Amino acid sequence: xxxxxxxxxxxxxxxxxxxxxxxxxxxxxxxxxxxxxxxxxxxxxxxxxxxxxxxxxxxxxxxxxxxxxxxxxxxxxxxxxxxxxxxxxxxxxxxxxxxxxxxxxxxxxxxxxxxxxxxxxxxxxxxxxxxxxxxxxxxxxxxxxxxxxxxxxxxxxxxxxxxxxxxxxxxxxxxxxxxxxxxxxxxxxxxxxxxxxxxxxxxx
Numbered sequence: 001x002x003x004x005x006x007x008x009x010x011x012x013x014x015x016x017x018x019x020x021x022x023x024x025x026x027x028x029x030x031x032x033x034x035x036x037x038x039x040x041x042x043x044x045x046x047x048x049x050x051x052x053x054x055x056x057x058x059x060x061x062x063x064x065x066x067x068x069x070x071x072x073x074x075x076x077x078x079x080x081x082x083x084x085x086x087x088x089x090x091x092x093x094x095x096x097x098x099x100x101x102x103x104x105x106x107x108x109x110x111x112x113x114x115x116x117x118x119x120x121x122x123x124x125x126x127x128x129x130x131x132x133x134x135x136x137x138x139x140x141x142x143x144x145x146x147x148x149x150x151x152x153x154x155x156x157x158x159x160x161x162x163x164x165x166x167x168x169x170x171x172x173x174x175x176x177x178x179x180x181x182x183x184x185x186x187x188x189x190x191x192x193x194x195x196x197x198x199x200x201x202x203x204x
Contacts, residue, residue: 005040005066007094007199010106016098020091021048028083028091035073037093041065044089045157048081059165061124062086066118074100086161131167136176140186144195151195 006014020028022044031050039046041063048061048069054137060081061139063155070079073096103110143166147153155162163170177193178187187194 004029006201010102010109013094013102015099016095018093018095021092022085022087022089022091026085028085029070029079031079031082033079033095034184035070035076035079038068038073038099039063039083040068040092040094041105042090042092044085044091045087046083046091048083048163050081057164058167059127061127062165065089066116068116071117071120071167074103083127086157127165136166136168136172137180139168140173140176140180141195144193148193148195152195155191155193 002130006017009017019042020039022028028039028046043065045064046069048063050058050060052058061069069083071176073079126142126146130139130146133142137151144151144153157165159173160170163173166173168176177186177188181188185196187196
């Protein structure tokens with residue numbers, strides 16, 4: 001459980017950590033705010049977003065149970081994105097100065113921190129690779145292969161939010177899913193999507 005993690009942290013960090021109730025639609029911080037804390041999601045979901053020059057929303061990362069976000073604030077002065085709650089829950093606010101001290105003085109804690117961040121980094125790299133694919137169909141396939149078990153994924157978010165994560169409009173995503181269903185590539189039952197056949201050029 002993500003909540004158990006704080007109980008094994010150094011005492012100074014455990015005592016300094018502050019719980020934050022996350023209400024859907026609430027901003028944890030805004031682009032340009034002073035970076036004074038790193039956060040860990042206990043339950044719920046937070047999306048880190050920025051906007052393109054054309055005004056379109058770009059999802060940089062989705063932090064879920066057990067995930068840290070705003071780790072870059074350890075070495076910066078201001079947040080470089082918005083953090084908005086997309087599913088209600090709770091997170092922990094970890095003061096930057098206290099966290100930095102614990103990492104530099106406690107090797108065991110530092111190694112655990114590195115292990116957790118390594119998992120976060122893998123997911124972020126996969127998301128960046130996915131957005132780099134030109135075809136929305138290939139982004140869908142990449143997501144199902146990356147997140148699913150044998151190509152089967154139960155979505156934990158509305159299609160409209162998933163479309164933003166895939167860098168597309170929800171109308172385009174609906175059309176793509178419908179085409180894939182007609183062609184027998186995809187089976188959809190509510191929020192459960194199953195990739196019915198592997199394609200030779202599918203991303204891994």
